[in-house]
Amino acid sequence: MTEHNLENTIALLARTPAALNALVRDLPETWTSHNEGGNSWSVFDIVGHMLHADRTNWMPRARSILQSGEAQAFPAFDRLGQVRASEGKSLGQLLDEFTQVRGESLNELRALKLRPEDMEKRGQHPALGVVTLSELLATWAAHDLTHLHQISRVMAYQYRETVGPFRRFLGVLRCEGHGES
Amino acid sequence: MTEHNLENTIALLARTPAALNALVRDLPETWTSHNEGGNSWSVFDIVGHMLHADRTNWMPRARSILQSGEAQAFPAFDRLGQVRASEGKSLGQLLDEFTQVRGESLNELRALKLRPEDMEKRGQHPALGVVTLSELLATWAAHDLTHLHQISRVMAYQYRETVGPFRRFLGVLRCEGHGES
Numbered sequence: 185m186t187e188h189n190l191e192n193t194i195a196l197l198a199r200t201p202a203a204l205n206a207l208v209r210d211l212p213e214t215w216t217s218h219n220e221g222g223n224s225w226s227v228f229d230i231v232g233h234m235l236h237a238d239r240t241n242w243m244p245r246a247r248s249i250l251q252s253g254e255a256q257a258f259p260a261f262d263r264l265g266q267v268r269a270s271e272g273k274s275l276g277q278l279l280d281e282f283t284q285v286r287g288e289s290l291n292e293l294r295a296l297k298l299r300p301e302d303m304e305k306r307g308q309h310p311a312l313g314v315v316t317l318s319e320l321l322a323t324w325a326a327h328d329l330t331h332l333h334q335i336s337r338v339m340a341y342q343y344r345e346t347v348g349p350f351r352r353f354l355g356v357l358r359c360e361g362h363g364e365s
Numbered sequence: 366m367t368e369h370n371l372e373n374t375i376a377l378l379a380r381t382p383a384a385l386n387a388l389v390r391d392l393p394e395t396w397t398s399h400n401e402g403g404n405s406w407s408v409f410d411i412v413g414h415m416l417h418a419d420r421t422n423w424m425p426r427a428r429s430i431l432q433s434g435e436a437q438a439f440p441a442f443d444r445l446g447q448v449r450a451s452e453g454k455s456l457g458q459l460l461d462e463f464t465q466v467r468g469e470s471l472n473e474l475r476a477l478k479l480r481p482e483d484m485e486k487r488g489q490h491p492a493l494g495v496v497t498l499s500e501l502l503a504t505w506a507a508h509d510l511t512h513l514h515q516i517s518r519v520m521a522y523q524y525r526e527t528v529g530p531f532r533r534f535l536g537v538l539r540c541e542g543h544g545e546s
Binding site (some may be wrong): 354 | 368389
């Protein structure tokens with residue numbers, strides 16, 4: 185048993201859809217449809233990615249650990265899968281779907297009634313090798329935070345010139361993304 | 366007139382209190398009372414700083430530009446002033462006060478009915494020299510984003526070990542803060 189407290193993880197996962205709703209729903213498109221240049225991601229792209237990851241990555245991998253253990257590697261996660269899945273949708277639709285899918289995922293997770301010993305069960309990650317259920321679930325929460333971090337940076341980027349000389353006081357404008365997208 | 370659209374700035378500023386509420390109110394203290402080590406800031410400290418900045422920095426400086434122009438330098442902003450102002454309070458109290466103070470600030474800003482030519486009015490920043498009202502107001506919004514960026518990073522830091530080998534996929538865990546606090 186690691187120090188991982190599953191209730192803390194669920195508490196964070198449960199708040200993310202409402203936090204994204206409060207932050208970006210119905211915001212002017214300046215903030216939500218522009219990216220950091222090139223093929224980097226906009227807020228719209230990031231929310232689509234989070235939705236896609238909930239649909240195809242987190243709980244499916246947790247199920248794989250509980251059902252197959254290390255016998256079978258996780259299916260690879262298509263990190264660009266949201267491009268197709270988001271096509272033709274509005275940001276509001278993606279937020280609605282994310283709220284719904286996250287709620288269903290957490291209902292399923294709670295219904296598993298995981299015991300401390302379950303958290304040490306192991307699966308086979310296609311790139312990382314052996315990972316535990318504990319690590320997978322903690323990463324789900326940290327993945328929300330990495331993309332909230334990215335969203336705040338992509339939004340701030342839209343004002344990189346507008347802030348004029350204040351730029352040097354704004355740490356977020358010196359963040360280079362650390363390979364987040 | 367710069368490209369700065371004041372409505373876009375207000376739209377973001379108006380959403381930040383609700384976004385912070387949705388993200389951190391009543392979260393387990395693992396997430397909100399721990400920092401990144403040393404004298405770095407916790408979520409509690411950051412929310413206190415944002416509240417303090419709304420009380421003593423943004424609208425007071427906007428007023429100074431409109432009333433005194435460049436004749437008088439802004440009073441210096443005490444970036445550690447929230448330590449005293451937050452003492453003995455709960456995170457919930459800080460969030461309530463932030464919601465109220467931000468609402469009052471935006472009411473005052475809207476009541477000014479700023480015209481495009483007002484946005485070019487100039488003030489004297491104690492460290493940066495001449496800045497415009499446009500730059501000050503854009504920075505207020507970007508300052509929200511820099512601290513949302515910091516909050517997501519400080520929270521993710523609490524899971525830096527818990528995520529195990531997934532760490533290398535999580536950009537937020539490679540962020541070094543860029544002098545945000």
